[in-house]
Amino acid sequence: GAVVSQHPSWVICKSGTSVKIECRSLDFQATTMFWYRQFPKQSLMLMATSNEGSKATYEQGVEKDKFLINHASLTLSTLTVTSAHPEDSSFYICSARGTGAWGGANVLTFGAGSRLTVL
Amino acid sequence: TQLLEQSPQFLSIQEGENLTVYCNSSSVFSSLQWYRQEPGEGPVLLVTVVTGGEVKKLKRLTFQFGDARKDSSLHITAAQPGDTGLYLCAGDKTGANNLFFGTGTRLTVIP
Numbered sequence: 155g156a157v158v159s160q161h162p163s164w165v166i167c168k169s170g171t172s173v174k175i176e177c178r179s180l181d182f183q184a185t186t187m188f189w190y191r192q193f194p195k196q197s198l199m200l201m202a203t204s205n206e207g208s209k210a211t212y213e214q215g216v217e218k219d220k221f222l223i224n225h226a227s228l229t230l231s232t233l234t235v236t237s238a239h240p241e242d243s244s245f246y247i248c249s250a251r252g253t254g255a256w257g258g259a260n261v262l263t264f265g266a267g268s269r270l271t272v273l
Numbered sequence: 274t275q276l277l278e279q280s281p282q283f284l285s286i287q288e289g290e291n292l293t294v295y296c297n298s299s300s301v302f303s304s305l306q307w308y309r310q311e312p313g314e315g316p317v318l319l320v321t322v323v324t325g326g327e328v329k330k331l332k333r334l335t336f337q338f339g340d341a342r343k344d345s346s347l348h349i350t351a352a353q354p355g356d357t358g359l360y361l362c363a364g365d366k367t368g369a370n371n372l373f374f375g376t377g378t379r380l381t382v383i384p
Contacts, residue, residue: 160315188371197361197377198316203370247315251370262306262372264315 156182158250160265167238168273175233175268177248182263184250187231189223192245192267204231228252238272245269276300277364277375285381286352294347294378296362303367305338305345310359319347352382 157180167173177187186205190198202218204210204225212218220242222234231250235242247267277298286292296305304323308316320329322338322345329336333356335348345362362375 158315163313186370195359195377195379197359198374200371200374245313249315262318264308264317266315267313269313 156250156263158184158248158263158265160248160268162268163266164269164271166271166273169239170237172234172236173238173270175235175246175248175270177231177233177250177265179229179250179252179263182250182252183228184231184252185228186251187225188249188251188262189221189231189233190247190249192247194245198247201233235270238270240272243270243272276373277362279360279362279375279378281378282376283379283381285383288353288382288384289351292349292352292380294349294360294380296345296347296375298343298364300364300366300373301342302364302373303342304365305342306363306365306372307336307345307347308361308363310361311357316361349380352380354382354384356380357382 159178161176188203189201191201192198200213201216202210202212202223204223206225206228210223220236225231245267248265249262251262280295306321307319310316320336325340325342327338333350337346360378363372
């Protein structure tokens with residue numbers, strides 16, 4: 155089936171540094187990718203929607219200057235947490251919706267998530 | 274405010290017991306999906322229901338989509354420790370690009 159690879163799976167950084175998380179669709183073209191944030195024992199909170207070749211659409215309350223999203227190709231989207239602070243520590247998950255051998259327009263495939271810890 | 278409310282929020286049961294998780298909304302969805310998520314991993318799709326009143330069975334799991342396509346339920350028979358995890362329902366609305374996730378139900382099955 156459709157596979158989405160998310161990297162890194164976990165990262166620890168110092169406060170004030172920036173961290174980039176990659177999300178790749180391995181066997182299908184992801185026309186749309188979604189980025190979520192998940193706090194412990196809670197559900198997924200949609201942060202933004204990115205479409206290949208255009209600017210991301212951010213959900214209300216999400217700082218677009220802090221969480222930079224780039225969807226430069228049909229198989230790759232990146233989330234950069236800029237000037238990270240301890241309160242940005244969280245589990246970040248991407249998902250991809252697209253077309254291809256495995257992915258249909260209504261198929262949403264999730265990455266394994268990236269745990270960010272900011273010291 | 275989330276469109277989909279799940280109940281219960283937490284559930285701890287003994288191995289072998291049955292349980293039902295509910296996913297309710299006042300909105301209509303074109304389809305509804307159930308996911309299970311284990312700690313440190315992304316959600317894994319269990320099932321998609323599309324037709325109002327539809328019932329799908331996946332081994333010991335039975336999923337039902339409400340007639341009005343506003344709610345759904347997940348019933349697990351003879352729960353096993355391997356069923357432990359966070360169960361999420363998610364609705365797909367016509368015209369919307371993203372899924373709307375439920376509030377989640379954390380299930381713990383005690384051996």
